[in-house]
Amino acid sequence: MKDQVIITNNPRVKKEFQDLKIDFVNNLSDVYSKSRNLVHQNWKLVSHPLAGSVKPAQNPYRSIILAPSNKLDFYSLNTIENAIQKLNQFSKNHKKREYSQKIKDDYQVIDLTLINSALKN
Template sequence: MDNVMVTNNCRCFEKWKDIFQMEFEEGWTYLDVLTKARDYIHQGYHLLTHPLAGSVKPNQTPFKSIILSKDTLEDAEEFRDLVLIEDSIAAYHKFIKGKPLPDWPEKSREDFRTVDLSLMEGVVSNPIMNRR
C-alpha cells in the first residue's frame, strides 16, 4: 500500500503520520493542498477521497485533507482524477472570487480542523480503505 495524505491540518497530521506518507505544511492554503494533490496525480497517484468532500465550501474553511493512492485502481479511468482535481481547483477559484477567506479566530479554526479530521476519520475507518 502506497497511500499519501496531503493536508494542512495539524490534527490529521498528528493522528495519521505513522500510517500514511504525509505531505503536510500548516501554512498551506486550501488551494495549496489541491495543487499538491494534483502534483501527485501527475505522478500516477489516484484520488481515494474527493477533493471537495464535505459540505464546507472552500471559501468557508482554511483546512483540507486529501488521500491518494499509488495502487492501481481497477475502475479508474485514465484522466478521471485529473479532471476531478482540475474541476475542484476551478470550484475553489469560483467560491473564493470576491469572497476571500475570513481571518477566522483560533476557536473557529480549531472547529474547522475538527470537521476536516472527522471527514478523514470516516474514510480511514472504512474497511474498503484498509484493504488497499
C-alpha cells in the same frame, strides 16, 4: 493504507495520523495543487477533494488521500481539476476571512472527521 499519502494543511490530521505518510503543506491552495501534481504522476484520489458540505474556500483546512496507480487516472484528474476550479471561483467571489482560534479548531475537527471516514472505507 500502504503506499497511500495524505496531503493536508491540517495540523490535527498531521498529529492524529503520525503513523501514516503525511505530506504537510502550508495552505489550502497547496493541498489542491500538490494533489493535482500527484495525479499527473499516476496517483489516484482515494478521498474526494470536495468532501463534506463546507465550501472549499470557507474551510481553511483540507486533507486529501491519494494512492499510487499504474496509469493516469482520468476520473481523478477531472475531479481534482474541478475542485481547483471551484476553489478559485469561491476564493474570487468571497473575501478572505480571519477566523478565531476556536473556529479554526472547529474546521480542523470537521476535516479530521472527513478523513477518518474516508480511511474507514
